[in-house]
Amino acid sequence: MRTAERTATPEPAPPTRALLRDIGAIAIAIVAVGASFGAVALAAGLPVPAIVALSTLLYAGGAQFVAVGLIAAGSPVAAVFAGLLLNARHLPFGLALGDALGRRWWRRLLGSHLLTDEVTAFALAQPGRAGRRRAFWLAGTILFVAWNVGTLLGVLLASRVGDPNRLGLDAAFPAGLLALLLPSLRxxxxxxxxxxxxxxxxxxxxxxxxxxxxxxxxxxxxxxxxxxxxxxxxx
Amino acid sequence: MLIAVILALAVGTYAFRLSGVVLRDRLALPDDVHRLLPMAAAALLAALAVTAALTEAGAFAGFARPAGVLVGAVLAWRRAPFVAVVVAAAGTAALLRLLGVP
Structure with a gap:
């Protein structure tokens, strides 16, 4: 397995185990940030069902933090506009991913909801169409579960959730994105x-x-x- | 009111996500444009990574975060495993903050 990594061109798709390990590293960070979201939203006075709804239905980390801040500040309309402006980038991501979601309509309807920055990066980093599809669904499912488990943990353990920046997680996400982008940047x-x-x-x-x-x-x-x-x- | 805000955000975001995926097939895009789409995504992801690495709420994010990202980026450039990149980036930023670097 190891010897094939450097020599073969075009690059072979990594085995599922390696892919799962990479997704797992980001998933752990996402659980921690999700927990911080849950704790922050609870502290901002949002009811628990609203916090859970944000993480399951909106499912977009950056927009969720912004929305909670603006809702707490009493500007609901600004929360909608700011959140949607942040998420407009998902449209070009969907265009670029194309059939990485699969051809069946239910895959597109469901897969679209799982579409995030990290999932896009994981999928587009794969060489072939089949690899992209596998990476999309693995990363999409795992990261969705991670974010929502994290949110629940944050709500349950609110007072004990620390600032994720103390663990350096704010540096982990840009670094992970860059690492996934590097092959295409060559x-x-x-x-x-x-x-x-x-x-x-x-x-x-x-x-x-x-x-x-x-x-x-x-x-x-x-x-x-x-x-x-x-x-x-x-x- | 809160429910309306959450639903508006959720529906609007889902519309962005789904329309990109669906439009890809519905629009008969010329091959040249198809070739540009992964480049457009790379530009967006690179912009996300760079702005998230260097800025926080429109201002400089401090030194610990970019330093961590830089360590991760160098490791990625040297073809280090992905997990090592992520852990080293977080570890560097966390260590610098422990030492009092903003």
Whole structure:
């Protein structure tokens, strides 16, 4: 098994056990962040059924934290707008995933609800169509369960849940996303688009409401229109 | 009111998720555009990772988090196992905070 990892091109799909181990690492972090969501939402005065409904029906970590903050601040309309702005990126994710969910209609209806940043990253990191489908459903199911188990733990153990940042989990998620992205970033065009998009998002983050900067990363696709004179000019 | 807010968020978010998945087939996209979709997703994920690594509520997130992400990114670049990347990133950030780094 080990020897095949470095030599074969195109890269073979990792065995399910390796995939489960990778998903498991993120799932543990998601349980912890879910617990912090449950505790924060309870402290903000939300009734338990509402907290559970947010994690099962909305199922989008960033938007849930933002929504709880704005609901607690007495701005329900702002909570809806801010949450939906944050989640608009799921539309292009769905476009890119395509048939990673499967062809049957019930798979699309159910799979769409499981679609998150991490699941998209896990699925798109797989080389073949079958690998993408397997990664989507494994990651989708496991991470959904992890987030909701975490939320319940947070509600039950509210006073004992610490700040997940003390465990460095806020660094774990971006690092995990980058690790999943790296194989596709080895392709020069994708790398230029991604770097340009990330740069745009970072530059506008101080000035725009959350969610919009990430969407503006799509402007990174414009670098494909640029002539590549600088590369070809002899030094 | 609370129920209405939660339902609006849930329905709207599900609509975003489902419409991307369904549109992929309904729109007869030219091959060129199909080729762009994974690149668009890579740009969005890279933007998420970079902004989450460096910023918190629109301002600089402090040094511990980006340092942790950097350690993870270097390990990933050196083809370290995914679990090691995630654990090293979290461990670095947690250790720096323990030492008083913001």
């Amino acid at each position: 392709e020069p065009e994708t790398r230029r688009v991604a770097l340009a998009g990330a740069a745009v998002a970072l530059l506008v983050t101080p000035f725009l409401p959350a969610g919009l900067p990430v969407l503006l990363a799509l402007t990174g696709l414009a670098v494909l229109l640029l002539p590549r004179r600088t590369r070809e000019r002899p030094c």
